[in-house]
Amino acid sequence: MSTPMPAIVLISEEHPTEMVAGFARYTHEYDVRVTGSLREALTTTHDIVAEGGTVALFVTESVLPDADVHMAFHKLREKVPTARRLVAAHWDRFITDAPALRPGMAKGKFDAYLLMPRGVRDEEFHNAITDLLSDWGSTVPDPEIVSIKIISPTRDGLTLAIRDFLDRMGMPSGVYAPDSEAGRFVLDLYDGEVGFPLVYAPSRGTIVATSVRDVAITMYGAPTEIDLDxxxxxxxxxxxxxxxxxxxxxxxxxxxxxxxxxxxxxxxxxxxxxxxxxxxxxxxxxxxxxxxxxxxxxxxxxxxxxxxxxxxxxxxxxxxxxxxxxxxxxxxxxxxxxxxxxxxYRKLRVDPIEELVGMGVYYGAAMTAAREMEDQDVFVVGGGNSAGQAAVHLARFARSVTILVRRPDLAETMSAYLIGEIEYNSRITVRTCCQVVDGGGDGRLEWLGLEDVRTGQVDRVPAYGLFLLLGAxxxxxxxxxxxxxxxxxxxxxxxxxxxxxxxxxxxxxxxxxxxxxxxxxxxxxxxxxxxxxxxxxxxxxxxxxxxxxxxxxxxxxxx
The missing domain is CATH 3.50.50.60 (FAD/NAD(P)-binding domain)
Incomplete structure (x- = not known):
């Protein structure tokens, strides 16, 4: 059974014809559906998810018949956290509705405020749409286009590190078991001694990777290629x-x-x-x-x-x-x-945590690892912008994200726009005056010991992921x-x-x-x-x- 096309859900009571016309060019590769209210959009989204699909983009007019726009996006994000959110205002309302809506965009309640297309080939509008869809495509668990195939029987630390490197280089990749169709294809091509992870890149060959550096040299060459004279x-x-x-x-x-x-x-x-x-x-x-x-x-x-x-x-x-x-x-x-x-990033220097790096514990945002956190409880340590951005991204996948900081608040170290976005996101909480002092699990992270720096009390909490962004x-x-x-x-x-x-x-x-x-x-x-x-x-x-x-x-x- 083939995977359903990702959907674009449009919400427009007053101008559905213009809205649908604006998205006509996307119907070949996306399941474009038009609804007339938030209630109808929620029902449509429920049906899409129940059929095994997902929503890439929610688009609404600046006024809805049954909800405030900000509340509508809040409800829709609960249904599909990874979807991008856009207001496409009709030209009669674009100026008048902007003052009330744009503060919500600053807080991350939605991603863009655009003028509905006024005719065909409104490329400024479509440039924004393709940017949003491209951003969505690079952060979903399974990318549509795979450039590099990684063959591995387990998702160990090295496999995850290689995929994270490829993601950061803009090279979509996939991890496949050796007995899968993709795994057998790569193994048939490889004529050396088999080891894992096995990394296959068209036109660059296949290698058994022992480090991320092996993959980097395969992709881009080594300095010895420079004429030393x-x-x-x-x-x-x-x-x-x-x-x-x-x-x-x-x-x-x-x-x-x-x-x-x-x-x-x-x-x-x-x-x-x-x-x-x-x-x-x-x-x-x-x-x-x-x-x-x-x-x-x-x-x-x-x-x-x-x-x-x-x-x-x-x-x-x-x-x-x-x-x-x-x-x-x-x-x-x-x-x-x-x-x-x-x-x-500065090391945490808590020995039980250091032993689990790559197995639920990550230094930095670890974009690839975020995909592994679906429906889990994760923690982010750090009070800077990098920590805030990581928390917002993780909230697209995780059930809950807790930011841990030693300070009494985030205001001294994080930009106001990120603090506003975090306060709005119901999946993210901030725990202040707190530090990680212990952790453990059977082969991967399962729990953390969190100490209140004011009282010294230590709480043990379940945790599937810990992302450390501790400073420079x-x-x-x-x-x-x-x-x-x-x-x-x-x-x-x-x-x-x-x-x-x-x-x-x-x-x-x-x-x-x-x-x-x-x-x-x-x-x-x-x-x-x-x-x-x-x-x-x-x-x-x-x-x-x-x-x-x-x-x-x-x-x-x-x-």
């Missing part, structure tokens, strides 16, 4: 927002640019399910999509990317020699280096001592560099380190804002400094 102008270490911005601007201005990333392009930002406060994206954008757009932009200008490459050492070039970045796969020589390696620790153990760092290990630049390391009484340039030709931008830099927009800005701002460093000296120009 060739010195690049700029080597960017780290593929988060700062590194991507530096790569885009450097390569667009003609600099020979290479970017090395230890994990997936996008860094921590790439794990964000939805960034709503990034300039230029009024409906928000997922971290993965933002990162992949930036990567494609840099590729267009000539940047070469190498993922899964851990830089073990930076050898500083002396007397005009290039700097050397050493990896397990080879060396990259560069006239300048931009450090954008970002930060890692710098990732720069590979840097030489010549690069000055603060007491926490973040790289010092500009006037933050101690005076005894200034040159001729002058500090380094704003984003320059204590090593000439080595720069730092983004979260790795001491004093940075730890926001996507500020990291992108620093990545762009470092390029003029790189240009100035690479420019020939006046006497060389004369010669």
């Amino acid at each position: 060739h010195v690049v102008d700029v080597a960017v270490v780290g593929g988060g927002p700062a590194g991507l911005a530096a790569a885009v601007y450097a390569s667009s201005e003609g600099l020979n640019t290479v970017l090395l990333e230890a994990e997936a392009i996008g860094g921590q930002a790439g794990t964000s399910s939805m960034i709503r406060n990034y300039l230029g994206f009024p409906r928000g954008i997922s971290g993965m999509r933002l990162a992949q757009r930036a990567r494609n932009q840099a590729l267009r200008f000539g940047t070469r990317f190498f993922t899964g490459q851990v830089v073990d050492e930076l050898r500083v070039g002396l007397e005009g020699e290039p700097h050397v970045l050493c990896t397990e796969s080879g060396e990259v020589r560069a006239r300048s280096v931009v450090i954008t390696s970002g930060v890692a 620790e710098p990732q720069c153990d590979w840097l030489p001592h010549d690069v000055a760092r603060d007491e926490r290990g973040f790289v010092l630049t500009g006037r933050d560099v101690p005076r005894d390391q200034w040159s001729d009484g002058l500090p380094p340039e704003n984003l320059a380190t204590t090593v000439p030709g080595v720069f730092a931008a983004g979260d790795i830099r001491s004093g940075s804002m730890k926001r996507v927009a500020s990291a992108s800005g620093e990545g762009a701002s470092v390029v003029p400094l790189v240009h100035a460093w690479l420019a020939p000296a006046p006497e060389e120009q004369t010669v």
Whole structure:
């Protein structure tokens, strides 16, 4: 029996003809159904789910006959939490209804407020619709299009980590048992010694993966493919927002640019399910999509990317020699280096919890693991925006999501728009003045010990998932001592560099380190804002400094 097409449910009492006409182009691939009220929409949704289907998008006019729009979306989200929600106002009401509805959009009650199409080929409207459907498709448990097949008899930590890496790289994947149709297909193609997980990518072959790095090298190659006699102008270490911005601007201005990333392009930002406060994206954008757009932009200008490459050492070039970045796969020589390696989430350091990492316990948002949380009770530790975004995403799948913070509230550390969205979501609760002190389970997480930091009382609660987003620790153990760092290990630049390391009484340039030709931008830099927009800005701002460093000296120009 074939799976039903995903549905688009329209709610329109006054203008159903115009509403249906606006979605005519989607009827070939979606089950488009029109209803006249919330009651009818709930009945229709119940029937769709009962038949084994799901709803991708709910669309309503700005006025309903039997409910307030905000209440309607609340009821519909209870039925299908993963569906996107849209108000398509008739042109007679678009201006008058906007003031009352837009505050609800800011709180996450729905995803977009649009003008109903006024005719055929209203591409601005359809651009918004396809964005919402694309976002829905990337977060459902089983993607429609599968690029990579992972064959594994169990969903162990490595299998989950590989799928999470592929998700963050924008490569839809599926996990299949060895005796399934897809499993037998891949096993028939593979002529080596069989092991699991087995990763199959069309045109790239099949490998037995022992690490995420194996998959990254298979997809994107290793630095040894660079001609070692060739010195690049700029080597960017780290593929988060700062590194991507530096790569885009450097390569667009003609600099020979290479970017090395230890994990997936996008860094921590790439794990964000939805960034709503990034300039230029009024409906928000997922971290993965933002990162992949930036990567494609840099590729267009000539940047070469190498993922899964851990830089073990930076050898500083002396007397005009290039700097050397050493990896397990080879060396990259560069006239300048931009450090954008970002930060890692701080460890919880509770031994029973650490033993279950990958088996119900995850550092970061772990987008793939969220799909495994359907109808379960999960916990998020952290009070920053990343924790809030993770909680909102998890609430699409989990029965309940509890945010745990040591502080008495979220206001000091989380953006107001996220706090509003969390308060509105009935599946999310916030437990303040609380920390995780214990946990356990038979082979995977089953329970947590939660301590009230005011009273010391410890409660034992059932838990299927724990997502740890605990703050920042710098990732720069590979840097030489010549690069000055603060007491926490973040790289010092500009006037933050101690005076005894200034040159001729002058500090380094704003984003320059204590090593000439080595720069730092983004979260790795001491004093940075730890926001996507500020990291992108620093990545762009470092390029003029790189240009100035690479420019020939006046006497060389004369010669």
